[in-house]
Amino acid sequence: MGSVFRRFCCCCCVADDGDDDEKQPLVPPDPLEYFNQEVQKRRDEETNLWSEPGDRSHSERPDDRVLYSLLQARNKTRMGSTGYRRLSVDIEAMRDTRREVRDKWKIILENLGFIAEADSLLGVSAGASLDGMRNAPAARELLHTLHTETSLFYSREPPPERYLLILDRLLYLDVAEDFLAKAKRFYPPKEDSDEEAPGLAINLPLLLARVEALNGRATEDDEESERDD
Template identity: 75%
Template sequence: MGSSFRKFCCCCCCNDDDDDEEKQTLIPQDPLEYIDREAQKRRDQETNLWSEPGDPSHSEREDDRTLYTLIQARHKTRMGSSGYRRLSVDIEAMRDTRREVRDKWKTVLENLGFMAEADSLLTVSASASYDRMRNAPAARSLLQSLHSETSIFNTKDPPPERYLFILDRLIYLDVAEDFVAKARRFYPPRDDEEEECTGLGINLPLLLARVEAMNGRGDEDEDEDESGKEDGNLSDRA
């Protein structure tokens, strides 16, 4: 397993070397600026676990679009306001759901013996490209099997594409079938009633509608907060 994983890492490095010339044209004159920007991308990926990691606009999938819209709305909302707090709750709820899925994958990988390599195998960068995949059709078939035959994903919505890249790696390491078999044992499919009881499903249209409504009355919320504080101060003085 160790030699296969090292081989996988080496091949990844070779693929990166093939694009050195292209990267040179994208690197700004200030190397520190480039390093900071790339580090921010990695932090953003690990924080939000985008379902479509290669989509910089975060608009191709509804769940990514919803999360991105919530984050952007919070950037425009006064910190500490009630609107800011509501947005933070919604953002963390979506992130928690994504982290739970990732933790399930990590549990299965560690059970397969990838104790030290699990985090590396689960890391998908923003530069992930379908063109670089070695076994895309097989990976997609296994992803659909996981989606329909296990509860490793939290909803019946289409599975996140980020896990397609991970399965492609597992196929290369010749452990993909073992992973799916373990996932079936660890996370058998739930019936509809069990899924409703988990409370993990997120109503994306409702979240978007809430953000739009908040954007329309954001100033009013802040005014209410301020007036509430003033009323409280008056009552204290009284």
């Protein structure tokens, strides 16, 4: 009788252990690594200010494609080489221009009273979608007006679509027209002779050609550096 009782208890214990295992929550293999990846992704988005943030391939717009190609080319180039330094100059020139455009928007927003909220209003993540916009037609019309009737943007190419999402927020807050009026006053259109020559007056086809050339020369640079060493 005692042996039967012991077998019964053992079976119960095994069954109970199995139930406990099934009830255990699923835990990611490495939560810290996932968190670090997300932080890095957000940092990259803020650094590069992709013109089309929802395009994860960064290949739909010519300027995004150029910047992405430059970054990829630099990743494959030996740090400290001539090619690496040249690529870094071009990358920072494009990033600086994007930051300058964003800074203009921030100045206007702060002038409208959004001093604490400006950065949040200008934040656009890769998960943002134009499909979720509340008033896409009005936002697109406003963006076209800002592009043609102000000097908020440097490039003659279509303005970055990330700003459609920002304008949609301003429309929701009922301050889009005020923003447009300030933009016309602070940044009136410039004559061709008065155009500044910041980063994105960069010749995009020329940059792409340079990326290809540097990719071809990366090995040569490394070999030359090794001989110098």
